[in-house]
Amino acid sequence: MRDYRYLRERMVRDHIAARGVADERVLRALREVPRHEFVPEHLRTQAYSDHALPVAGGQTISQPYVVARMTELLAVEPSHSVLEIGTGTGYQTAVLARLARRVYSLERVPELAREAIARMRELGYDNVKIQVFDGTVGWSEVAPFDRILVTAGAPAPPQPLLDQLAPGGRMVIPEGDRQAQRLMVYDKDAEGRVTGSAHDPVAFVPLVGRHGWDAE
Numbered sequence: 224m225r226d227y228r229y230l231r232e233r234m235v236r237d238h239i240a241a242r243g244v245a246d247e248r249v250l251r252a253l254r255e256v257p258r259h260e261f262v263p264e265h266l267r268t269q270a271y272s273d274h275a276l277p278v279a280g281g282q283t284i285s286q287p288y289v290v291a292r293m294t295e296l297l298a299v300e301p302s303h304s305v306l307e308i309g310t311g312t313g314y315q316t317a318v319l320a321r322l323a324r325r326v327y328s329l330e331r332v333p334e335l336a337r338e339a340i341a342r343m344r345e346l347g348y349d350n351v352k353i354q355v356f357d358g359t360v361g362w363s364e365v366a367p368f369d370r371i372l373v374t375a376g377a378p379a380p381p382q383p384l385l386d387q388l389a390p391g392g393r394m395v396i397p398e399g400d401r402q403a404q405r406l407m408v409y410d411k412d413a414e415g416r417v418t419g420s421a422h423d424p425v426a427f428v429p430l431v432g433r434h435g436w437d438a439e
Contacts, residue, residue: 227259230271234258238273239291246295252321253291258284260342261314278312280332282428285374289425290315296408296422297370297395299323304365306387308358308430309374313339313351319372320348327351327365329358331431359432361387368392376404376427381434385409385417397427401436 235253244250259270262284266276275283285293294315299305299322310316310330316339319326328351330336336355343351354362358373359381367389373396380396388394390413397404406422429436 225259225268227257227271231258234271234273234287235291238288242288244288244291244295246298248299248322249291249294249318252294252318253287255321256314256317257346258287258314260346261312261317279334279338282309282311282332282335284312284314285427289423290318292423293372293374293395293406294318294322296406297372297393299370303369304367305370305372306362306366306368306384307372307374308361308384310339310353311335311374313342313353315372315374316343316351316353317346317348320351323350323370325350325352327362327368328353329356329362331355331357357432359383359430359434363387370394371396373397373430374427375430375435376401376425377430377435380407380409380419381430381432383434385411388417390415397425401429402426 259267262270275286303323304325305323307328310328316328333355340353361383366387369392371394376397388411392411394409398407409419411417431438
C-alpha cells in the first residue's frame, strides 16, 4: 500500500515550494488533492513525480509544478467564479475547486469530460460544473468570470474569453506556437482595458477550436 499522503507532501516540498511557489493556499490545495486519482491506473506509481503524464485523447495531465505556478499566477480568491479551459482528467479543476467559490470547466474530448465528471462526483467536488464544448468560445451563459485559466497552448488569447472576463478579472494562458509557449497573464481593469505580462516558458498541447489552432 503506497503512502500517497507522504508522496504528495514530498512533491509539494521538493518540486513546488522549493522552486519558489509560496502561496500557502495553493500549496495546501496541492497537498490535499489526490493526483493519483487523476492519472491512468498503470501510471499511478508516477503520480507524484514532477512531470506531465499522457491521458486519453492524446492529451496530458500537467506537471505538478506548472499546475502550482499557473494557479499561483491566477490568484484565486474564495469568492471567485473561475472558468477553466481544458478539463483533462480534472486534476487542475480539483485544485481550483479547493480555492474558488465555483469552477466551470470546458473540455472538447467527450471521454475525458465524462470521466472527469464522474471523478468529481466520487471525490466530492460539488462546486464544479463540466461541459463538453469548444473552450475557445467560452461559456457565455454563466459569464462573467473573475478568473479564467487556459490549460492548452494558444496562438493568441481568444477574444471571447477576454470578453467574458469580469472587470478586475485575470486570465492565465500559455501563448506561443504548437510546440512551445510562455505563460501570459492578462488583467482587465474596471474600465475594461486589458494589459498582459509574460512569465515562464512552458509546453502544452495545442488549444484547438474556433479561436485557437485547427485540429491536425
